Amino acid sequence: MKKRTKRLLPVQLDGYKPLREIVFETLRDAIINQTLRPGERLMEIQLAEEMGVSRTPVREAIRKLELEGFAVMVPRKGAYVAGISIKDINEVFEIRGALEVLAVGLAAQRITEEEIEEIQRHLIKETEETEANNLRSIVEIDTTFHDLLYKAARNQKLLQIINNLQEQLHRFRSASLARPGRGMVALEEHKKIIEALIARDVDLAKQLAKTHIEKAEQTFLLSLEKQGLYTDED
Missing domain, CATH: 1.10.10.10 (Winged helix-like DNA-binding domain superfamily/Winged helix DNA-binding domain)
Structure with a gap:
């Protein structure tokens, strides 16, 4: 052998x-x-x-x-x-998209000034690691960013459901952020989401969150397609 x-x-x-x-x-x-x-x-x-x-x-x-x-x-x-099938990817991102939009919409109504300041400090670190192209740190920081949004939504049941997806999301998030240029784009998307939260604009925050997840899925699929890593099997 x-x-x-x-x-x-x-x-x-x-x-x-x-x-x-x-x-x-x-x-x-x-x-x-x-x-x-x-x-x-x-x-x-x-x-x-x-x-x-x-x-x-x-x-x-x-x-x-x-x-x-x-x-x-x-x-x-x-x-x-x-392996990863198209069906697996679509199902996970459908769920993540719905949960993310709900969480961000709630956060726009419930986030505190202290939490906004915490996320803004977090974005400074995200900017530094993204500019340094440190993938491992970028993935960890991206995960923390979304965790802070979920926390600000103040819905424990929603948080529990999201936590059940975390391992699969980690796999998808890493592959998506590994694609050249995606880290910087994601950073700008995060900044816009925070701006909408500061403005307490629920509709805008939800739309930005929806777009953010859709782009993450598209990038992930492009990454896998380039490497021939997914199948069309159910």
Whole structure:
């Protein structure tokens, strides 16, 4: 059997995180950035060797990847990186778009001055990381930006529903923001949304949020199409 080219670095231990969680995050990031591509088999022994760990945390990480939709288990064959279908993408973005519009509309009515100031400080950091083209930080900051909007909506049930989508959204967000130029465009879209919130313009805020998600989906699809990473299967 031909051995897969080594692409993962040894994991760095963290005193605050269990090893299985570090291994999971390493594999998840490798799937998100396409180091491990859809349809590729996840071989416990090889992955363990590359990351410098035993097979046990790798096995546990693969189980978690399967639970969160990043991997699929094929009977008598093993685990594989999950593919992404057009149907999957459309369904997730349909849900995200509806939830985002609702959240931003509520935030325009309920956001406090302190929260506006917090988001504005956040945008300064987003600007710095976007100009530095630091993808990992951009993804984390983008996630935090939307989390702050959801918090400002003050609807706990809405927040719970959005949280259920977070892992899939993380995968999609990373691929979208990785496309050249998208980070800067997203930053400008964020600034316009905040301006609408400051003005308490509910309709404008909702429209900007809708456009923001639609553009994110379009960029994500273009990114996957260029790399041949999605299928038309249901």
